[in-house]
Amino acid sequence: MRIIKFLLQKEFKQIFRNKSILAMVIVMPVVQLLILPLAADYEVKNINLVVVDADHSPYSQRLLSKITASGYFKLTGFEQSFKEAFTFIENDKADLVLEIPAGFERALVREGSQKLHITVNAINGVKANLGGNYLVSIIREFNNDIRIRIMPLGRFNAQPVLETVSANWFNPFLNYRLYMVPGILAILVTMIGGFLTALNIVKEKEVGTIEQINVTPIKKHHFILGKLIPFWILGNVVFSIGLLVSWLIYGIVPLGNIFLLFGFVAIYLLAVLGLGLLVSTFCDTQQQAMFIMFFFMMIFILLGGLFTSVDSMPQWAQVIVGFNPVSYLISVMRMIILKGSEAQNIIRPLCITACFAIVLNSLAVLNYKKTS
Amino acid sequence: MQPVIVSQLKKTYGKEKSVAVNNISFSVNRGELFGLIGPDGAGKTSVFRMLTTLLIPDGGSATVEGFDIVKDYSAIRNTVGYMPGKFSLYPDLTIQENIHFFATIFNTSIEENYYLIKDIYVQLERFKNRRAGKLSGGMKQKLALCCALIHKPTVLFLDEPTTGVDPVSRKEFWEMLRRLKESNITIVVSTPYMDEASLCDRIALIQNGSLLSIDAPQQITAAYPDILFAIRAGSMPLLLRSLGKYPKIKSAYAFGEYAHASFNDAAIQSEEIHHYLKGEGFNDIAVKKTEPTIEDCFIHLLKN
Numbered sequence: 035m036r037i038i039k040f041l042l043q044k045e046f047k048q049i050f051r052n053k054s055i056l057a058m059v060i061v062m063p064v065v066q067l068l069i070l071p072l073a074a075d076y077e078v079k080n081i082n083l084v085v086v087d088a089d090h091s092p093y094s095q096r097l098l099s100k101i102t103a104s105g106y107f108k109l110t111g112f113e114q115s116f117k118e119a120f121t122f123i124e125n126d127k128a129d130l131v132l133e134i135p136a137g138f139e140r141a142l143v144r145e146g147s148q149k150l151h152i153t154v155n156a157i158n159g160v161k162a163n164l165g166g167n168y169l170v171s172i173i174r175e176f177n178n179d180i181r182i183r184i185m186p187l188g189r190f191n192a193q194p195v196l197e198t199v200s201a202n203w204f205n206p207f208l209n210y211r212l213y214m215v216p217g218i219l220a221i222l223v224t225m226i227g228g229f230l231t232a233l234n235i236v237k238e239k240e241v242g243t244i245e246q247i248n249v250t251p252i253k254k255h256h257f258i259l260g261k262l263i264p265f266w267i268l269g270n271v272v273f274s275i276g277l278l279v280s281w282l283i284y285g286i287v288p289l290g291n292i293f294l295l296f297g298f299v300a301i302y303l304l305a306v307l308g309l310g311l312l313v314s315t316f317c318d319t320q321q322q323a324m325f326i327m328f329f330f331m332m333i334f335i336l337l338g339g340l341f342t343s344v345d346s347m348p349q350w351a352q353v354i355v356g357f358n359p360v361s362y363l364i365s366v367m368r369m370i371i372l373k374g375s376e377a378q379n380i381i382r383p384l385c386i387t388a389c390f391a392i393v394l395n396s397l398a399v400l401n402y403k404k405t406s
Numbered sequence: 407m408q409p410v411i412v413s414q415l416k417k418t419y420g421k422e423k424s425v426a427v428n429n430i431s432f433s434v435n436r437g438e439l440f441g442l443i444g445p446d447g448a449g450k451t452s453v454f455r456m457l458t459t460l461l462i463p464d465g466g467s468a469t470v471e472g473f474d475i476v477k478d479y480s481a482i483r484n485t486v487g488y489m490p491g492k493f494s495l496y497p498d499l500t501i502q503e504n505i506h507f508f509a510t511i512f513n514t515s516i517e518e519n520y521y522l523i524k525d526i527y528v529q530l531e532r533f534k535n536r537r538a539g540k541l542s543g544g545m546k547q548k549l550a551l552c553c554a555l556i557h558k559p560t561v562l563f564l565d566e567p568t569t570g571v572d573p574v575s576r577k578e579f580w581e582m583l584r585r586l587k588e589s590n591i592t593i594v595v596s597t598p599y600m601d602e603a604s605l606c607d608r609i610a611l612i613q614n615g616s617l618l619s620i621d622a623p624q625q626i627t628a629a630y631p632d633i634l635f636a637i638r639a640g641s642m643p644l645l646l647r648s649l650g651k652y653p654k655i656k657s658a659y660a661f662g663e664y665a666h667a668s669f670n671d672a673a674i675q676s677e678e679i680h681h682y683l684k685g686e687g688f689n690d691i692a693v694k695k696t697e698p699t700i701e702d703c704f705i706h707l708l709k710n
């Protein structure tokens with residue numbers, strides 16, 4: 035105990051002297067949480083639309099104003115012919131071309147049907163797909179409007195129409211930030227915990243101080259605890275700062291028990307620190323450690339369910355995700371923060387994370403040698 | 407009981423089993439200043455790392471203070487002080503914090519063993535709040551010695567403590583070691599500098615992982631079998647070439663501004679060599695008998 039106290043004293047002295055680590059711990063969560071959730075937005079806005087209106091009727095005007103009023107579309111061109119409009123797509127200035135044929139209103143009123151032509155620029159698949167869908171749904175709504183107008187009241191129910199109305203639970207306005215912020219916070223905690231531990235121990239190897247430590251009576255577990263505890267605390271500090279930032283800026287207050295959240299993060303940090311420790315036992319230079327940690331981080335982040343939903347991944351990828359501690363933290367964070375989940379709901383991820391912590395740390399301790 | 411006993415110690419590295427230390431045996435007496443002298447790559451550091459329990463030997467055995475270096479490694483770590491060849495203290499901690507840290511992890515305090523490091527520490531005291539990474543090479547070595555001493559070890563292992571240190575600091579450092587010896591601490595030191603060998607009580611000459619000779623430096627130089635001449639005459643390469651052609655020559659090599667040469671004829675006189683060199687067309691010739699140094703002995707032992 036005494037020795038651990040001295041090791042911690044030394045470690046904290048070093049951390050507080052290392053200005054870049056301190057800056058990382060404070061600046062990283064603030065800046066990343068400020069920028070990323072605002073920038074990495076899944077909602078597709080600013081879809082560039084070129085309209086070819088050959089009808090110039092009140093109906094076509096009404097359709098266009100409905101489209102522009104939706105807020106998703108930016109009218110970048112208003113052309114006379116499809117050929118002219120298509121040059122916009124060719125120059126990548128437009129994502130969609132909507133062609134309203136001549137006699138649109140007349141045919142609609144007299145014959146009861148009319149066709150519109152939508153051309154989609156599929157280079158940016160997501161934008162094209164979503165943009166096309168938005169446009170189609172706006173047109174469908176427009177269609178319903180005019181049906182009410184045109185159809186005589188008595189005949190209204192002649193054609194049965196199935197309308198679906200969905201309610202979004204836990205995130206009623208589909209606020210994208212509510213979904214992203216906990217995920218980004220999870221990544222931040224992982225990065226700080228994993229990288230700092232791995233680099234710190236390898237630095238001792240690189241500078242040679244570990245040599246001097248190894249000839250002292252310091253026990254293996256003393257040394258490892260002396261390394262884990264400071265970064266465990268640092269990880270919790272980063273997490274608290276992150277929660278504070280997401281409350282102050284995004285107004286996100288965890289629905290669930292905040293102590294449950296901290297409890298999970300406490301165990302999760304042990305797992306991440308264990309990984310950092312394990313990596314450090316294999317590496318001799320900070321460069322090696324950095325690269326290996328990056329390798330894991332990339333996989334953890336991309337397969338963590340932050341950007342792409344785990345459920346839509348292929349089966350084999352889901353198996354890999356099962357070994358990704360970050361995915362458990364992200365899902366638990368979302369569960370507790372957005373859904374207000376209780377302890378019994380997170381028992382499974384909690385147990386798995388605890389297993390990670392035990393396995394990774396045991397491997398690290400086994401692999402850390404004081405003698406070569 | 408001798409504090410350090412090494413017998414048939416062996417260490418190989420890598421898959422190809424390149425031998426770093428080849429069946430070395432020696433022992434160090436209590437309170438002795440023992441030098442392991444040899445060029446870079448001779449195996450000095452490997453021996454030190456095995457004796458300080460950082461490296462497991464591939465063969466043979468050794469004891470430090472009666473403790474086996476493999477079985478009783480934890481006991482050894484409590485009793486020895488080790489100063490690695492590379493500066494390995496915390497560069498972001500100050501002088502005082504480094505010493506304090508190493509004192510506390512050995513469960514002692516600076517005050518308790520201050521008398522041991524006093525002579526050295528007073529030289530550092532002005533800088534005690536300076537970070538270790540910002541010290542000069544000589545200062546770093548003094549600090550490292552303080553940290554290795556602060557837990558009052560009975561055996562001190564110093565791996566090339568003077569490498570990369572200026573001549574004045576080197577001299578000071580050796581004086582400190584002399585004084586430490588008076589506290590009855592056994593000191594094992596390695597160095598590639600042959601001129602430092604004469605400052606040790608006993609030395610072991612090591613080359614390619616094998617010991618060439620173990621004795622007091624005076625004994626080793628006294629055992630030099632030939633009469634050694636120091637010769638100076640104009641350009642060194644030409645001089646060495648001419649000496650090489652001389653029929654009675656045994657060996658000739660550059661030694662500072664002189665060439666050191668020994669001859670097969672034990673009765674050979676300076677005049678004879680002088681005469682020969684004159685005949686070879688040299689001017690300004692100086693030939694004198696000289697006492698062999700450790701370096702001469704080392705070269706002699708290497709040749710045989």
